[in-house]
Amino acid sequence: MKLPEDLFNEKEKGLLEKAKIEIDFNKDYSLDEIGELEIKLKDACLDYGFTNCIPNVSCKAWEKICDNFIDVTDKLQAVQDWLIRKEMKSGVERTIILDEKGKIMQIRKGTAENVSFDDSVSKKIFDTAKPRSLDVFHNHPSNSSLSYDDLEFMLFTRAVRSVSAVTKLGKRYTMSIPLKNRTLVGEFRKAWEKSYDNDLNKMLKKLARMLKWKYTAK
Numbered sequence: 229m230k231l232p233e234d235l236f237n238e239k240e241k242g243l244l245e246k247a248k249i250e251i252d253f254n255k256d257y258s259l260d261e262i263g264e265l266e267i268k269l270k271d272a273c274l275d276y277g278f279t280n281c282i283p284n285v286s287c288k289a290w291e292k293i294c295d296n297f298i299d300v301t302d303k304l305q306a307v308q309d310w311l312i313r314k315e316m317k318s319g320v321e322r323t324i325i326l327d328e329k330g331k332i333m334q335i336r337k338g339t340a341e342n343v344s345f346d347d348s349v350s351k352k353i354f355d356t357a358k359p360r361s362l363d364v365f366h367n368h369p370s371n372s373s374l375s376y377d378d379l380e381f382m383l384f385t386r387a388v389r390s391v392s393a394v395t396k397l398g399k400r401y402t403m404s405i406p407l408k409n410r411t412l413v414g415e416f417r418k419a420w421e422k423s424y425d426n427d428l429n430k431m432l433k434k435l436a437r438m439l440k441w442k443y444t445a446k
């Protein structure tokens with residue numbers, strides 16, 4: 229899957245922000261309210277030259293809106309930028325799961341420390357996706373690189389092929405695990421201890437070399 233290089237580019241405002249459209253991801257919208265949102269979104273798309281820019285996510289209202297817009301193209305970036313900015317403002321983590329074609333499978337809001345996938349929708353996504361096919365993005369309000377839990381989550385979750393942490397300083401840290409890689413949990417834990425370094429970035433580079441994973445910091 230090819231991700232837009234500036235997926236998390238903060239310079240350009242996204243469609244929803246430009247058009248001043250607020251969507252509450254935790255609210256269960258009525259059909260009338262969804263209709264209104266749809267009209268606003270369509271108008272905004274025309275005004276700003278976006279055509280198919282709304283992602284498919286799990287939130288009920290969003291899903292209904294998406295039925296009319298689903299087609300993930302690079303325009304999706306506008307929405308993603310907006311989401312990242314949004315979470316950075318709120319200080320809580322948000323997670324975006326993309327499939328191998330770059331389609332958004334789910335957007336979730338978490339706490340300041342993490343996002344839990346312990347619900348039926350997430351479980352279904354992870355259970356039904358092909359092995360090592362999903363890319364999981366989340367933000368780190370702490371500005372740090374990937375954590376032990378992030379990597380263990382990737383290792384344990386067969387459907388996941390990469391985890392990325394994005395910081396508000398515009399950095400994106402990504403660890404990927406190749407399809408054929410058979411790292412065992414014990415090996416991972418040992419390598420984590422062995423590669424220990426005060427500089428987390430250096431440490432993750434070392435860890436990736438030891439386990440034949442791939443680490444990038446952009």
Ligand SMILES: [Zn+2]
Nearest residue numbers: 374375378393
């Ligand atoms: Zn994390």
